[in-house]
Amino acid sequence: MTRKPAHMYRRFERPYTRRKFMGGIPGLKVVHFDMGNPSSSFPVVLELKVREECQIMDRALEAARVIGNKLLTSSVGRANFHLKLNVYPHHVIRENKQATGAGADRVSDGMRKSFGKPVGYAARVHTGQTVFTLKVEPQHVKAGRMALQRVGHKLPSPMRIMVHEHVPA
DSSP, rough: OOOOOOGGSSSSSOOOGGGGGOOOOOOOOOOEEEEEEETTSSEEEEEESSSSSSEEEEHHHHHHHHHHHHHHHHOGGGGEEEEOOOOOOOEEEOOOOOOOTTTTTOOOOOOTTTOOOOEEEEEEEETTTTEEEEEEEEGHHHHHHHHHHHHHHHHHSOOOEEEEOOOOO
């Protein structure tokens, strides 16, 4: 069976989050939520914000995290940034599996009783919500913007990068 396209799960539906009542849920794909150097304080903060509300699959969050971490590690070094994933995928995505191939009409029920089986997780994000936060030194802002732009290409909604300067405490 093939994986369904992610645009099927982009819009909000009724939340489905109570795992103790469900069985057979696959594991969460996101491995780390903090990357780089979380103990240091950096004066420049870049935020990747969502322009439209949507659901972001955990596979997309992990792909975005991997590419952002890889680009920043190779361009500025592991000790010179702190990348944080701010959303957590709570919502369980269900899929009504359809049999394909020869004789599928005898096996499949179509849409009858189509509640679906759990296939993964999604994070529900609203307009203007920050998905990724990146903290860097002022000389690395250009590399950070480029990395966050590439991260935004992995996510389903149009993104916006905001730059804030603050004095570290």
